[in-house]
Amino acid sequence: MKENIAAPKRRSLGAWALIAAPYLWLLILFLVPFLIVFKISLSQVAIAIPPYIPAFDLAEGWQAFRDNLSELSFENYIWLTEDDLYWKSYLSSVTIAGISTLLTLLIGYPIAYGMARSPRSIRPTLLMLVILPFWTSFLIRVYAWIGILKNEGLLNQLLLALGIISEPMVILNTNIAVYIGIVYSYLPFLVLPLYASLERLDGSLLEAAEDLGCPPWKAFWKITLPLSLPGMIAGCFLVFIPAVGEFVIPDLLGGSDTLMIGKTLWVEFFSNRDWPVSSAVAVILLMILVIPIVLFQNQQQKMSERDG
Amino acid sequence: MTRGPTWFNITSLVVGFSFLYLPIVLLVIYSFNESRLVTVWGGFSTKWYASLLQNEQLLDAAWVTLRVAFVSASIATVFGTMAALVLVRSGRFLGRSFFSGMIFAPLVMPEVILGLSLLLLFVAIDQTRGFWTVMLAHTTFAMCYVAVVVQSRLVGFDKSIEEAAEDLGCPPVKTFFLITLPIILPGVIAGWMLAFTLSLDDLVIASFTTGPGATTLPMKIYSQVRLGVTPEINAVCTILVALVTVGVIAASIVTKRQQVQRERDERAAFGNDMT
Amino acid sequence: MAKKSIGPVRREFKPWESPDHEPFIEFRNVTKKFGEFVAVDNLSLKIYEREFFALLGGSGCGKTTLMRMLAGFETPTSGQIFLDGQDLAGIPPFRRPSNMMFQSYALFPHMSVEKNIAFGLKQDKLPASEIVARVAEMLRLTKLEQFGKRKPHQLSGGQRQRVALARSLAKRPKVLLLDEPLGALDRKLREETQFELMNLQEELEVTFLIVTHDQEEAMTVADRIAVMDKGTLVQVATPAEIYETPNSRFVADFIGDVNMIEAKVAEKSGMGTRLVSVADGFVIESEQETDAGVGDSVWYAIRPEKVRIVQGRGQDGVPNQINGLVWDIAYLGDVSIIHSKVGENDDDIIRATFANVSRMVEKPIMWEDEVVMSFDRDAGVILTG
Numbered sequence: 014m015k016e017n018i019a020a021p022k023r024r025s026l027g028a029w030a031l032i033a034a035p036y037l038w039l040l041i042l043f044l045v046p047f048l049i050v051f052k053i054s055l056s057q058v059a060i061a062i063p064p065y066i067p068a069f070d071l072a073e074g075w076q077a078f079r080d081n082l083s084e085l086s087f088e089n090y091i092w093l094t095e096d097d098l099y100w101k102s103y104l105s106s107v108t109i110a111g112i113s114t115l116l117t118l119l120i121g122y123p124i125a126y127g128m129a130r131s132p133r134s135i136r137p138t139l140l141m142l143v144i145l146p147f148w149t150s151f152l153i154r155v156y157a158w159i160g161i162l163k164n165e166g167l168l169n170q171l172l173l174a175l176g177i178i179s180e181p182m183v184i185l186n187t188n189i190a191v192y193i194g195i196v197y198s199y200l201p202f203l204v205l206p207l208y209a210s211l212e213r214l215d216g217s218l219l220e221a222a223e224d225l226g227c228p229p230w231k232a233f234w235k236i237t238l239p240l241s242l243p244g245m246i247a248g249c250f251l252v253f254i255p256a257v258g259e260f261v262i263p264d265l266l267g268g269s270d271t272l273m274i275g276k277t278l279w280v281e282f283f284s285n286r287d288w289p290v291s292s293a294v295a296v297i298l299l300m301i302l303v304i305p306i307v308l309f310q311n312q313q314q315k316m317s318e319r320d321g
Numbered sequence: 322m323t324r325g326p327t328w329f330n331i332t333s334l335v336v337g338f339s340f341l342y343l344p345i346v347l348l349v350i351y352s353f354n355e356s357r358l359v360t361v362w363g364g365f366s367t368k369w370y371a372s373l374l375q376n377e378q379l380l381d382a383a384w385v386t387l388r389v390a391f392v393s394a395s396i397a398t399v400f401g402t403m404a405a406l407v408l409v410r411s412g413r414f415l416g417r418s419f420f421s422g423m424i425f426a427p428l429v430m431p432e433v434i435l436g437l438s439l440l441l442l443f444v445a446i447d448q449t450r451g452f453w454t455v456m457l458a459h460t461t462f463a464m465c466y467v468a469v470v471v472q473s474r475l476v477g478f479d480k481s482i483e484e485a486a487e488d489l490g491c492p493p494v495k496t497f498f499l500i501t502l503p504i505i506l507p508g509v510i511a512g513w514m515l516a517f518t519l520s521l522d523d524l525v526i527a528s529f530t531t532g533p534g535a536t537t538l539p540m541k542i543y544s545q546v547r548l549g550v551t552p553e554i555n556a557v558c559t560i561l562v563a564l565v566t567v568g569v570i571a572a573s574i575v576t577k578r579q580q581v582q583r584e585r586d587e588r589a590a591f592g593n594d595m596t
Numbered sequence: 597m598a599k600k601s602i603g604p605v606r607r608e609f610k611p612w613e614s615p616d617h618e619p620f621i622e623f624r625n626v627t628k629k630f631g632e633f634v635a636v637d638n639l640s641l642k643i644y645e646r647e648f649f650a651l652l653g654g655s656g657c658g659k660t661t662l663m664r665m666l667a668g669f670e671t672p673t674s675g676q677i678f679l680d681g682q683d684l685a686g687i688p689p690f691r692r693p694s695n696m697m698f699q700s701y702a703l704f705p706h707m708s709v710e711k712n713i714a715f716g717l718k719q720d721k722l723p724a725s726e727i728v729a730r731v732a733e734m735l736r737l738t739k740l741e742q743f744g745k746r747k748p749h750q751l752s753g754g755q756r757q758r759v760a761l762a763r764s765l766a767k768r769p770k771v772l773l774l775d776e777p778l779g780a781l782d783r784k785l786r787e788e789t790q791f792e793l794m795n796l797q798e799e800l801e802v803t804f805l806i807v808t809h810d811q812e813e814a815m816t817v818a819d820r821i822a823v824m825d826k827g828t829l830v831q832v833a834t835p836a837e838i839y840e841t842p843n844s845r846f847v848a849d850f851i852g853d854v855n856m857i858e859a860k861v862a863e864k865s866g867m868g869t870r871l872v873s874v875a876d877g878f879v880i881e882s883e884q885e886t887d888a889g890v891g892d893s894v895w896y897a898i899r900p901e902k903v904r905i906v907q908g909r910g911q912d913g914v915p916n917q918i919n920g921l922v923w924d925i926a927y928l929g930d931v932s933i934i935h936s937k938v939g940e941n942d943d944d945i946i947r948a949t950f951a952n953v954s955r956m957v958e959k960p961i962m963w964e965d966e967v968v969m970s971f972d973r974d975a976g977v978i979l980t981g
Contacts, residue, residue, distance in 0.1 A: 027494055032411055032420075035404035035464065039423040042461040046438030049445050120340070123333030130326045131334065139334070141573055146341055148565045150522045152539050152546075153558040157344035160351065160550050167347060200341065251429075258431020260525055265546060275433045282437065282529075292441070295434045306429055484669055485702035487689040489716030489767065503706045586750040 047299075054089055054292035089293040098277065099294065103301060105272040109188065109263075110256035113195035117252050118245065120196060121203040125244075126237075128204070129211035140208070147201045155194055155265050162190050162266070186268035194262035199255070203248035210244030211237070243316050250309040258298060274298050345562060352555035369556040379557065382541040386521055389452065389537065393459035394516035400460070401467025401516070402509055408468065409475040427465040435462055436529030443530065450532030458530040459520040466519060467512035474508025507576070514572065518565060609819060611644040618681075620645040620803055621666065621771060626675030628661050628827075635661040637827035638675070648797050648804045650818035652811060654850075658827040659807045663773050666805070667696045680770055690719070695769035699776040701760035703748040709759050710735075710744040716767040734762040737796065754785050761793075765800065772797075774806040778813060790816045811851050815839070823847050839899075844981050848897040853933075855903070855946050855976075857896040861888050869978060870915075871896055875939035881915040883973045888980050898976030903948035903969050905934055907961060910968035917970040920946060922963050936967055 093099040128139045146154060161167045162185040169181040184190050214237060222232040260275035267273070274294065282291040326334075352370075356363025373379060404424055411417070427435060439458045443450055482504070486496040502509070524539040531537065538557070545554050611617040619642035628636040636658040643649045651659040664670045666677060668689035677684045684692065695716065704712050713734050717727045735741050738758040748756055757777065764772055777793070778786045794817050797804045808814050814821045815835040822832045823846075831843045842848035845856065859871035859880060868883040871894065880896050888894050910917045920936030923945060932950045948969050950961065961967065 025493075028411065031403055032407050032414060035400045035407060035468075036416075036420055038400055038461070038464070039404075039420070042439065042442070042457060043423055043427065046442040049441045050434075050438045053441055120337065123329070124337035127326060127330035127334040127337070130330050132326075137577070141569075142338060143341070145566065145569055146345070148518050148569050149345065149562050150539065150558070150565075152522065152524050152542055153348070153561060154344065156542070156546050156550070156554070156558065157348040159546070160555075161344060161347065163550075197340070197344070200337075254429045255431065258433055260431075260433050261543075275431055278433050278437065279525075288441070291437060295437050298431060299434060302429075302431070306426070309429070310425065479700055479702060481698045481700050481702040482704060484667075484689070485696070485698055485763075486704070486715070487669075488667055488692075488694075488696045489763070490690050490719035491715070492688075492690050500704055504704075583749055586747070590750050590752045590755070 050292045050295055053289055054296050055086060056289045057086065057088065089289050090297075092290060093293055093297065098272070099274075099297075102272045102274045102277040103297065106257050106259075106274040107301070109191060109271075109273060110195070110253050110259075113192050113199070113256055114249050114253045116192055117196045117199055117203050118249060121200055121207060121248065122245070124200075125204045125207040125211055128208050129214070136212070143201050143204050143208070151198060152261060154198055155261055158190070158194055158197065158266060159185060162193070185266060186271075188267065188271055190266035190268075191263050191271055191273075194266040195252070195256050195259065198262065199252040202251040206247040206251065207241060207244040210241045214240050243312070246312055247309070247316070250305060250312070254302060254305050254309065257302060348555055349559045349562065352552060352559040354552055354555075357552065369552040370560075372553060373556050373560075376553070378536075379538070379541055379553075382536050382538045385452065385535055386538040389456050389459060389527075389535075390517045390520035393456045393463055393520050394513050396456075397460045397463035397467050397516040398509060398513040401464035401512055402471050402505075404464060404468040405471035405475055408472050409478075424465050424468050427462045428469065432523070432525035433529075436526040439526070440529040450530060451535040454530045454532065455527050455535055455537065458526050459516075459523060462526065463516035463519050466515050467509075470512040470515060471505060471508045474505045478505065511572075514568070521561075609646070611647065612642070612820065617644060619643060619678075620647070620680060621805070622676075622678040623662070623666075624676045624678070626662070626665065626672045626677060628658070628665060628670060629673045634827050636665070636672075639827065639829060641822060641829060641832065643803065643805065645803055646801050648794065648817055648819045649806070650814035650821045651805070651807045651824060652809070652814040652821050652850075653824035654809060657824040659824050660775060662824075663696075663775060663805060663807050666771070667694055667773055668692050693769060694771040694773055695764040695767055696773040696775065697760050697764040697777050699779060701748075701756050701780075703756060703759055703763070705748055708745050708747055709740060709751070712748070712759055713763045713766050716763065720767065730766055734766050737765075737799075738762040753780055754789070757781060757789065761796075765796070765802070768800070769802065771803045771805055774804060776808055777806065779808075779810075786813070787816075793817055815851075823850060825850075841977055842897065842979070845895055845897070845979050848977070848979060853900050853947065855898050855900060857898070857946070859894055859896050861886065861890050861892050861894060864890060868973065871978070875941065875944040876918070878918050878938070879913065879915045880976075881973055882976065882978055884978050886978045886980065888978075892980075895979040896976050897979055898971060900933060900947040901931075901949040902975040903946065903971050905936070905948040905950055905961070905967050905969045907959070907965055908968055909966050910970070916973065916975075917968060918946060920967050920969060922961060922965045922967055925961070925963065932961075934961060934967070936969065 124143075128136060128143070131139060159166075163169075164181045164183060164185070166185070168184070169178070172178045173181065184193075218236050218240075219229075219232050222236050223229065227235065258275045259273060260279050263271045263273040263276045264279070267276070275298075278291050278294045278298070281287050281294060351362075353365050353367060354361075354363055355366035355368070404420075408421055408424065436458070439454075439461070440450075443454050448454060478501075483496055483500055486500045487493065491499060522539065523537075524543050527537045528540055528543075531540070538561075542554055542557060545551060621641075621643040623639055623641040626636055626639050627634065639658075639662065641662075651662060653659045661670055665672050666679070666684070668684065668687060672685075679693065704715065707715070710731050713731045714727050717730055722730070731744070735744055738761055740755065740758055740762065743751060743755060743759075748759065751759065757780070761777070774793075778789055781789060790813060793804070804817075806814070806817060815838075818835060820832060820834055821838050823830045823838065825846055831838060831847045833841075838847060839851055842851065848854045849856065857880070858874040860874060861869060862872045862879075863870035864885070866885075868881060869886050871880040871882065872878070873880065873896075874893070882896070886894060909919055912919070918938050920938040922934055923937045924935040926933040926935070929952070931952060934948050934950050935945050936948065938944050938946050946969060
């Protein structure tokens with residue numbers, strides 16, 4: 014009926030201004046910067062300020078523009094394929110993010126499930142407890158783990174005191190620390206959508222299953238799990254996508270051999286001051302992330318369509 | 322789901338929430354540690370808080386951060402609310418899906434890319450970097466979060482309330498301020514708070530877009546952390562955590578109170594038809 | 597408000613019958629499309645001043661769209677709408693002299709009852725003293741005096757409905773538009789409110805246009821009803837005309853319960869028409885004349901309450917008399933609806949209303965009983981479309 018059809022209507026000046034203001038802001042401060050990144054990724058490095066030779070300079074006129082066009086090079090991209098540091102970084106970013114996502118799911122599912130099955134009266138409190146860390150500084154939460162994980166840190170002290178280990182384990186500055194950091198930091202992102210889909214699950218479905226002769230554990234497997242799948246997928250995307258580009262966690266918790274693309278980009282930019290190469294790294298990182306982002310958007314769209 | 326929790330459920334909740342909170346609790350405890358060695362408990366002391374007050378650099382950074390956060394959250398709230406209105410209300414227009422793409426992309430985009438691209442923009446237009454560039458950068462990504470928060474509030478909004486106002490002679494813009502804004506205000510405030518904490522929290526984007534004289538608190542903390550864990554930083558972190566916790570809990574208590582009051586009113590009103 | 601009968605006033609009120617009466621609201625060839633979907637299809641309609649007019653139809657028939665075009669929330673794709681002689685094209689909703697009562701009530705949740713009612717008056721920049729007086733009057737009219745300071749969520753459904761009504765009437769609009777105004781109330785409250793609406797309309801002398809899918813509601817409150825289907829008007833007439841002389845199968849079916857008997861025209865004369873039912877061959881004599889020719893297929897529509905039913909068996913071939921076998925009985929308390937099978941097929945059923953006038957009947961009509969049903973020459977209508 015009529016409500017479903019958002020017909021284009023004649024708009025007043027004010028309505029156009031309403032659209033134009035945020036639109037222009039995002040065009041100038043979100044889209045244009047990307048085009049610049051792309052442009053600079055095709056330029057050459059220079060020892061100057063800024064440290065690159067501009068690829069286009071409109072001030073020099075059309076002829077210069079044409080000259081520039083012919084000088085454009087994919088050199089930086091070729092460089093990325095030749096130096097194995099980069100593709101190893103990409104690969105290891107995706108692997109680390111993937112493993113961390115799985116771990117987050119394994120830890121997050123029982124939490125979300127426990128929340129959904131707790132009494133209705135305490136659910137809002139539990140929900141707030143999950144959200145609260147999200148409001149506290151990310152940096153602080155990562156930093157807190159350094160004191161716990163380092164060689165003379167609290168975890169090792171505890172394990173030594175309990176006699177479980179005889180000498181300190183090396184955890185900080187390894188990939189394990191990175192996994193712990195990612196799981197810890199992104200856990201709320203997974204628990205929230207998962208909890209939402211579990212909470213919505215109608216309890217009478219499980220009763221119906223049991224009534225029809227299905228034991229509880231099987232009912233979980235056949236009813237609960239499939240119906241929570243949309244929440245699971247959404248949560249996993251919300252962990253995986255930002256984890257791939259993560260910088261703070263591998264930098265503070267990872268070791269010198271922990272390769273993650275966010276960190277590589279940071280080092281390339283701040284330490285090596287190679288702007289064109291770091292731009293190229295950013296462009297490729299973006300291209301890697303486009304696939305999961307689009308998949309995620311599609312899934313969200315499908316979910317919202319189904320919910321009406 | 323309505324069934325009661327099993328022991329497995331309770332255990333997983335206890336373990337899960339301990340995992341979430343233990344690191345922060347430890348950090349808070351050790352901020353009161355007498356000893357300089359972070360991992361050795363040397364007795365209770367507040368001396369690190371006292372020494373914070375002497376640390377000019379840290380205080381400067383905190384002041385810069387608060388200013389950036391306040392200004393960027395406020396602008397982001399205005400633009401984010403506009404964007405949410407456009408997404409929910411404007412129907413179709415040329416480039417609508419492109420627009421919504423630009424709103425949602427920053428939410429999942431790695432911060433390093435956002436930071437790098439904004440820096441390159443500021444370099445390209447020859448803008449000296451400092452307070453204003455960080456502020457612009459934070460506003461840009463924070464407005465997307467605000468848009469999402471306000472949008473969720475607007476989706477459940479009965480549009481006929483606005484139509485009623487217009488029907489009674491109120492022009493559209495006035496309707497927005499008299500009717501729509503007061504009703505979506507909780508969402509707008511939540512959006513502002515989110516934008517504020519995101520800005521307060523951000524290390525990566527600020528590191529790219531800032532310049533001399535505008536070092537933010539996360540940048541300061543980061544550079545000190547890289548040198549090792551210090552009780553002073555624990556103290557800073559504790560203060561930040563305390564502020565946010567108090568803020569969030571206060572906000573949720575207020576909402577909860579209003580909700581309870583509202584439910585009580587509605588129950589009381591229910592019987593009126595009978596009399 | 598005092599419950600006085602408005603019968604005498606209503607009996608005299610028939611402006612649509614005099615050709616020199618100017619319409620107050622006029623839809624002239626109005627079409628509204630949403631994309632490919634035609635919500636209102638080349639529709640023309642005249643509504644007169646002080647009339648209580650109902651737009652009746654199922655969901656998606658275009659009745660709400662028609663009303664929203666009058667209020668200004670939708671723009672007609674083509675055609676014109678006039679209110680009190682003024683073409684409404686291009687006039688935004690907030691400048692139109694009509695007010696609307698919304699289905700969801702659309703009360704402003706952050707304002708008290710008084711503020712809600714005063715809202716429209718404030719937009720007109722009326723002096724404060726007049727606003728106060730007008731709000732007090734509206735509170736009195738809707739019996740909400742002691743609730744002025746409350747917020748909408750502190751009110752019951754019935755009270756919210758009255759606030760919405762008070763708010764939309766406060767500005768003394770030229771037309772009050774009511775979009776399913778009683779849909780959210782329970783049955784008893786709804787019936788009470790219908791009479792209150794009628795009294796209020798009489799007292800304020802405002803033209804009311806109501807949109808509803810509830811035929812009883814439309815028949816109770818309205819001077820005239822427009823039955824809508826697929827964006828067009830099927831019939832525009834008084835409630836009695838609509839019920840007793842529906843102009844089509846759609847209207848007959850939509851309003852009330854009806855037996856629809858397929859028949860062929862057997863004979864036409866100045867005295868009426870003679871039909872033979874297709875299913876069972878029984879003869880129907882009607883005093884109505886029809887455009888259909890002899891041999892044409894028509895429908896004979898007759899309301900169950902116009903069919904008399906007694907036990908026994910009648911002679912075959914007597915006009916307006918049918919033999920049947922009781923198939924189903926729906927006991928409704930005041931009446932029973934008796935479904936009797938009159939033909940070979942399972943759907944050759946005629947329903948008759950049997951008034952339960954005494955509490956105990958010695959030999960009540962039972963399942964499988966043989967019954968004979970009969971009706972008068974003017975009991976039903978012949979429909980060709």
